[in-house]
Amino acid sequence: MLATTDIHAELRDFDYARNRADPNKGLSRAGGLIAGLRRSAPASLLLDNGDFLFGRPFSELPDRGAAAVIESMIRLGYDAVNLGNHELDLGFDTLVGAVNGTELSVVSASFLGPDGAPVFPVGRIVERAIPVASDRRAVVRIGITGVLPPRCLGPSTALGAANIRLADPEEALLAAAAHLREQGAQIVVLLCHEGLSTEDGEDLPQRLAKSGEIDALVLGHTHETFPGPAWTGLPGVDPEAGTVHGIPAVMPGSWANQVGRIDLGLASDPVLGFRVVAHDVGLHAVNPPNADRPPNAPAVLTASQGAHAAMLRTYQEPVVNTDRSLFTFFAQLGYCPSTRMCAAAIARAVAQAVPDKTRGSLPIVGLAAPFMCGGYRGPGDYVEIRPGPISRGELRRMSPHSDLVIGIPGTGRDLRFWLERSMSAFHQILPGEHAVELIDAGFPPSDFDVPFGVQFTLDISSPAMCTSRGMATGEAPGRVQDLHIDGQPVTDDMPLIIATTTHRSGGGGRFPIPQTDAAVVTDVSIADALVDALAAGVYPATGRMFNFAPLPHTRAVFSTGPRAMAYIPDDARTRLKPLGVGRDGFLKMLLNLSAG
Template sequence: MLQSDDTLHLRLLQTTDLHMRLLSYDYFADRPAPQGGLARLAPLITEARAEAANCLLLDNGDFLQGTPMGDLFADPDVIDSTGIHPMIAAMNALGFDAATLGNHEFNYGLPTLDRALRDAAFPVVAGNITRPGGPSLPPWMILPLTATDTTGRPHTLRIGLIGLAPPQITAWDRAMLNGAIRMQGICDAARAHIPTMRAQGADLIIALAHTGIGDARDRPDLENAAVPLAAIDGIDAILCGHQHQTFPGPRFQGLDHVDTRTSTIHGKPAMMPGFWGSHLGVMDLTLRRGADGAWRIGDHTVALRTAPDAAHGTVPDDPTVQRAVSAAHSATLTHIRQPVGHTTAPLHSYFTLIADDAAVQLVAEAQRARTAELLQGRPHADLPLLSAAAPFKVGGQAGPDFYSDVPAGPLSRRNLADLYLFPNTLQAVEVTGAQLHDWLERAAGLYCQITPGRPDQTLRNPDFPAYNFDVICGLRYRIDLSQPPRFAIDGTLPDPAVHRVTDITHDGRAIRPDDRFVVATNSYRIGSSLMAPLGQLPVALDTRERIRDVLLRHIARTGTITPPRRPVWRFAAMPPGTSALFDTGPGAAAYLDGPHLPPLERLGPTPQGFMRLRLHL
């Protein structure tokens, strides 16, 4: 019998951006690690479920890529040899109710994705991804849940789940996808599907949105679209991700239509529980059914429960996850320990944002050498060949241990994974001198503007990802921090007269705007927002060779390498008394006497565990 005062409580548990973090083990360093990803979240999931009568466990995407285990199991034959993908095995064991896809699910191509999902015991929805001529995942589903209200009466609650992902997937993984999927704008897809979901009887619609919180203005190519998505009528709550941030959290204070105090966007409950299993999102919804029979959200609370730290071995890995992935863990250890060569000098990323860096240059040199081989006999072979590479592990929100640190001596596969994290493929583009200048200007947006003569200013813009700091080897140039960035982070050009990258030369000659070059780079960079201001660049080389494999062959060819550290860039000199604060990993202490470094002064640790240095400019 319908009663207008029916009330029930529904709990939504969310994981996001797990990136193949399963156990408390760092495969890049080949040692146990404090943070254990899903193995650390599992006890929190069990506890949170026990507290609530009605509960769903949902994942928000980017679960299949991110560690050497993910790379190893990118081969469908390897999955078949163990019977099931380790992440899917763990998610099945923990009883996930549904999931959506993130952009990194496509890094290895569709055969890997299809093989991994074949064994999923939970549905996967993808509302703005279609595969013309092939099997597509359902855009949405209605999940019936037998829920008890506050008096103990059962009800069948029909929960609509729609999955949404960044439309840039087809650009970022163009080489791997080769036109096999089509992307629709996040909000366009939601507006198309929501009315049908309601018509099919959804009592509540939850957006599993692998997208971040950003611009309030909608457009079809918007990557972080949670704000306009929340404005769409019919969506009741949004589970966000992709940005590797926490919501509620201070990062999003002051954004239009975003309330960090109530954890709402456009007044609707929303959450984003970090990355790598750092947090479990817990959203509690109080649903009330009116006289018309419709369930509506009354009150809500959102909490992010922090995963316990396994430091000093005081917190064991969850046995459910351990059992599910033990064979995959052993196979991964065998794989990463395979020798590939030797290095005569250490390779690390502690100073890559303030000085020429051997690790970045090694990647760039491997890209350049392979591109030169492949361009032989082609029209672009006669153009000057440059190579662009960027650092990946440089601390930031991932913490003070998130740095590459490969000692001199033997090199194994894990070291190569440490130096190049992602399964990007080798590409090359043709650019003019003017476009090359703007490419460098975009990369130099990493830095804040520095006032000449002032001490201890902030050096790094925390909103600019370090993986967009391309260093273009084969050039010489300076970065003048007294000037503002030429481009805003979104690629807009506030003042066309501004330049902070100066004195760009190639082979000792200043480049001219109409000069032509080929630049070896990676598949992600060509489709990234960093390149948008440069316009459409002619593709000189399009391969499916992964950069890490290119690097492996480059090292194996010589056996013992001497890492390059050629002069490429430096900061322009500023008046005496000008300094900036630079935070790096504490492991940098072993390399502070390097002759290639600018003047540095050690100040001590930060509250977050970084080592703070004063950089004299």
């Protein structure tokens, strides 16, 4: 059984925002890997666990690349696909129009219509002939179903507008499994669009695994991988064997960067016909570190050829001008014109969407992350835009995704914990330490949300309240101090509006989302918000977005791109001492934290 998840329309090993090849992703490469894995087994299934249809690669095309995605998956021979939260990015009716009438086999026990009946097939039974003796084969019937937990959707209006609701995932599984067994399924596979979590003990995937109704489990949504050592100590989870309460499970990353594999060994059963008696779980990377990359699958290259050519043309088009340089070289030091511009544009879009009588005097805090800010993608992966025309491709470098802007009512406490999640990017550094790396290399820049409209002090001598993957550590009191909006202290009970994106509200980055029914989902994408703000000449004030709390006699090593030398902020020159370019290609700078 082979599985992908969270492909997000990444059909090729190409990054349109950066205008270069990316060897670490792409369904075309995964397709080549799948072909090889299929040849190694006497029978196989190919499944996807949702969030396949929409993403950043083809967001500028009229159909967001949906036709190319579906055709690619059909040509690769997917046996069943589940639906994720991002399938609803353009609304429920758009989703239905995209998948209906195609040969793609959608399964979901979650979507219920006004009458309570399932909207999509709750499951599918696939038959495979397997060898049971040297000269004999038998047919095994595999039932496949899928669920989308409601909490993965966040405060979206996509379902409510269509009078559709999501079923309780545990109830949906029980009903779907019973239906599949009645139809003759001997093995039941669950596609669950949710990942493992270490926050609250046993979570939904563990409960589903204990249901007694499934024989294999595919997870997703969080873009993480399983099996792996990150899940050591989680109740009921064996991170080495790849099981959840004894059920073989796999979580194959995102963007088609991994293919998950679950091998099932079957034995005859007098009641069911077959039962699982052995299993082996593994992950296969499309860019393995010590092996050759798989070839591109011709079927995907052919199906995506038109969309690929259109995007190459589109990303070269100039769309707006800037009168100042926009870059991300010093984002983790609080200086980031690019990300601050994004946060300001998001806040502006929410302010325009929320009626004055609703908002009243509530402050709006914009939040955005420097997606291209070094990290594991290397020393060349930074935004650097000079004054003048900005192409659509450069705009995507500032904010690569096409999610919609959303305003979420919350409190000062919500904002503080949101920032604590971001500020977990820093290592804990105690007064008097020297030459300690400032940034946790395992923390993704895409989760480093910084605010527009807020000022605060950051005390990195305190422990982080979250891990790099967003799991709560239980540490207190936190790092974010002296939080102010326009000079006014932010108290825990102060009402405000958090301006962010549907990616965050849907759980992306594991940020603490305020629970509310009053969120305002705009029809404005981040890119459109940026174009509108830049065209209007609405630039945020320059300067730092946060200050470090002074740590006497303390210095830390800050790594950035070599081209940062041309953009060192004037008021940072006395605190930053260039050390040269290291073996990893990053420019090393010694940051004096004595004065904050």
